[in-house]
Amino acid sequence: MKTDFLVIGASVTGINVARELKQRFPDNTVAVIDKENGCARHSSGRNSGMLDAGFSWPADSLKARFSRLGNQQLTQYCESNRIPVNKCGELVIARDEDELSVLDDLQRRAEGNGVKMEQADPRSAREIEPRARVCEQALFSPASAAVDPVAVMRQMEQDARDAGVRFYYATSYLRKAGDEYITTLGTVQAGYVVNCAGLYADRIAQEFGFAANFRLLPLKHSYLESSDVPGAFRTHISAAADLSGSYPGVHIALSVDGKARLGPAVKPALWREQYHGAEGFQPFEMSRVVGVGLGQMFQGGKEICKACLQRFTGSAHSRLLSAGNRLAREIRAGDYRDWARPEIQPQLVNTETHRMVSDFVIEGDSKSMHVLNTVSPVFTCSMPLAQHVCDQIAAVGR
Template sequence: MGGGVDCDVLVIGGGIVGLSTAHALSRLAPGTRVAVLEKEAGPARHQTGRNSGVIHSGIYYRPGSLKARFAVRGAAEMVKFCAEHGIAHEVTGKLIVATERAELPRLHSLVQRGRENGIPVRELGPAQIAEYEPEISGLAAIHVGTTGIVDYGQVAAQLAESSGAEIVYGAEVDLISRRSSAVAVRTTSGLVVRAKVLVNCAGLQCDRIARLAGDDPGMRIIPFRGEYHDLARPELVRGLVYPVPDPAFPFLGVHLTRGIGGGVHVGPNAVPALAREGYDWATVRPRDLATELAWPGSWRMASRHWRYGAGEIHRSLSKRAFTDAVRRLLPGVTAADLTPAGSGVRAQAVLRDGTLVDDFLIREAPRTIHVLNAPSPAATASLPIGHEIATRTLTTLHTS
């Protein structure tokens, strides 16, 4: 794997974060030679193309965190990017609804957090909830006006086109050799690419890429599958409706999302996947399971959160239980209204002590930048995240 340098920056991963990074490099440093390796036949085949399609406002995230900073900026930048490129999108606003008295303090905390993050929030009582969503039931709610919807697969495709990068699909990486002068990467097809700087945006495979590069990421990806249903009577929901999230978990709970096409998605839950790309219970990959079971953090996480996990699995296996969860928000829904739809898998970073990493996690090594946790709202925040990664990449490029 010796020889010259084929590009300045090599990005592994053709999801929205990798493509946004390539796009930002072309804007920040025109003329930088950028290549992207993506193991699938096209962009956005995993997390990017399999989510709710929501442009998040940033209301949930701790003030000062990367999530909060990037989501608030990212929502505005995403709307602007879509408008400039003719990508269908809509700023719909959304309701976050408390259905039990125990949720009211958490709802009030979200109001405070939203204001600290500079997000306009309107507090609603039951009658005002009905003005927005006549079929939704709740004790209180907040309306967040800056939330929207978009097809992130289309956004990723536009980023790929606009980046000017050389994008190679069907390029799964199996060997990385890092020297003082360059990084060489080989794919399973035998393609070898040499670069001055490597950027790891491999999502569900990011910890494996880090280890291939010779770095200890200090975490493992534990995949959680989110299963969606389509609402057979989409007229029951006008826009976006969310429950009050449990602050102990980085998941937002089963919600109702009207998409760009007019249909309404219901979900997702969050169940342990039996493969990193396990989009149903039938997909089992022993290598992935072995990696999860060998990681001490998996067992510590399970011992801490098994009750929550058991409830999620029950709702996955029982349509009645899933329907009951939806009926907390939408009492008029029946099991017959819910048709199984596609699912997604979240690449959740878990530390050795069992901590579920809640914020973005970016680590740097010689000639290498690893994006090790990019959970929701990564799609919303992809433009500022890409800018941040590109800035770090250029610093590495100019100092190496």
């Protein structure tokens, strides 16, 4: 195969990058390969479908830049393609008096990011979400919403095909051989490679000489699904204190049809796609992942141990329920028995600072570009992120 652009990964990042490339370079050929039999078989098809409004991310981050814009662009995209959007909004609460100052900080952060947040006293918060447990104050984000990620991905893939992007499924990228690329389909001659391989993006980037200071820790996220009727909650609910750091804590997320999920429970996965037990066991990957995890905890000392502990201790069913009960009334064990399909985040650790990387990372040169650490909320950010990746490609002279 010969192509001007080769994109690895038929998922929300890869498909948006491919569409954007085809729009900017209509005379060039753009091919997308994916090792699976169809698009969005990993994070992009498994996530909660929340459209993040962008109020909580640090002002200087790519996440802050792209989530507000991505929320607007994706909402518009869904509306113009008649894909349902649940415009439920998000109520951010203070759970106790200590969290009131965090709520103020969050409001300042939202203002800095240009995101509208409405003040809500306990009475108006009750009108927005009767079940929320509010201590004195809450904030309401009207732009937060929910979509069906699989429906969005199907439409994006079809649009890319209509624009002339070619898709090759069941085709794994294997390795580089000089200026050619070996895949399970055969050798590809490509003018430029864009690596959007999610859980494998770091490995491919390292082969090209990038991502030298990063190691990947696959983190499995699971949500409890509520058997309550749709509409039992009216909005997403989260706690200000859990949003003030780089990683969201336990929250209640609504789906496009109004069903509630409680989570996430976070655990390390032993290999990159360890969704269920020993299915797809990868002994080599497991030894690397365990080595990276232990090595970073040992070298990073208190900092990384604390970050890991904070994430993993909240993961048991009972702890998740008690965290849920601090957010809303009547979270009963009987209504939260079933786990939704788990998802795995390609979390990067910086081997120099021994810290988990919070923001997206983009590295590349005139031959290839690598999109790394595509953690939440990449789904929301995908359209402006793809535009940014293509700006980077233009900037390096392609």
